[in-house]
Amino acid sequence: MSRIGKLPISLPSNIEVSINNDNIVTVKGPKGSLSTPVDKDIIVKQEDNQIVVERPTEQKRHKAMHGLYRSLINNMVVGVSEGYKEQLELVGVGYKATVQGDVLELALGYSHNIFMTMPSEITASAVTEKGKAPVITLESNDKQLLGQVAAKIRSLRKVEPYKGKGIRFVGEVIRRKAGKTASK
Secondary structure, X not given: OOOOOOOOEEOOOOOEEEEOOOOEEEEEEOOEEEEEEOOOOOEEEEEOOEEEEEOOOOOHXXXXXXXXXXXXXXXXXHHHHOOEEEEEEEEOOOOEEEEEOXXXXXXXXXXXXXXXXXXXXXXXXXXXXXXXXOEEEEEEOOHHHHHHHHHHHHHOOOOOOOOOOEEEEOOOXXXXXXXXXXXX
16 A cells, blocks of 8 residues: 555645535635646545545555645645745845736846746845845745746756855755866
């Protein structure tokens, strides 16, 4: 049995879950509403204040989807109750980030600034403290969308291994290379 799939999802008191006939699971909470379609073979039931995900057979396909849909539903429950947060750090001389409305403006050492429009589900903020690298904070209730946007921002200037310049997640460890050494 799937170690993740067999675990029940406990629901906080302020969360509402509805499962319709088309196997679409909708989760509503204080931070918004999310929904996802579930494969027709996977059985999703709400018992008391828990959600249970079951599979009909031991087929490899059913085993794979069992844990997947349990994780997706759990991510939705956590997202609408607590939310998710990602922080990106801009390391490099002259690297800047500003947020105006839903537009993120990045100065990353290119000849031009980069403008990114944030999806409506994501709130972005940029903080620049003197002597520290600028930090971009992204918050959302949708874990998948948040990770996708954070990865897109990071791909604009990947961290290089010699000086460590680029966009990285806060707390990320970068493997550094030694570079050239002078011989005598």
